[in-house]
């Protein structure tokens with residue numbers, strides 16, 4: 360099984376983390392998205408949406424990090440993607456929530472416009488409005504995550520780690536780049552600390568941690 364990836368990509372790191380923690384046999388092939396190779400015909404034939412990750416298993420090709428994680432978990436029969444209908448539905452629910460609620464506002468609406476040039480709005484007024492909108496909505500989702508999604512639970516779906524946790528952690532940890540400390544969200548902070556304690560976390564995240572370090576003189580708005 361092969362996964363086209365980039366080590367700094369927030370949508371690739373959940374797959375890298377899950378594979379590393381579960382000894383899944385995956386060959387990772389670098390696509391250097393910072394050089395624009397994803398727009399060349401060769402890669403567009405692999406993914407017309409010009410994005411990583413992309414999984415290849417024989418002649419089967421799959422895009423979308425959430426779908427890839429589920430496929431990978433099932434190929435190794437992982438308990439992190441339970442088979443029981445309601446447990447599985449809960450994992451799917453959490454992953455969709457991270458993808459379409461939290462990530463849309465926190466990642467794409469608040470963090471990326473501050474740290475990735477291609478997401479930064481040229482007009483300062485538009486940039487300020489984007490960040491203000493993203494921050495307010497992200498604060499709301501953090502509160503929901505803290506109080507209702509996690510609450511006293513150890514992980515996003517209860518007391519056992521699932522692929523929802525592998526999926527969510529790199530998105531939430533992006534707050535480190537803009538120096539969010541999550542003090543206002545103690546359950547989120549506790550959960551993220553436990554995810555960061557996974558043996559593979561540091562290695563999987565070294566590219567993004569290096570990028571964060573390169574921005575240490577920059578000023579950011581945090582939550």
Ligand SMILES: N[C@@H](CCC(=O)N[C@@H](CS)C(=O)NCC(=O)O)C(=O)O
Pocket residue numbers: 368369370371392397409410411412422423424425
């Ligand atoms: N919805 C996709 C998003 C993937 C995505 O945003 N990939 C980014 C890296 S994090 C990418 O490849 N960007 C290159 C581009 O847009 O040209 C998923 O979850 O897999």
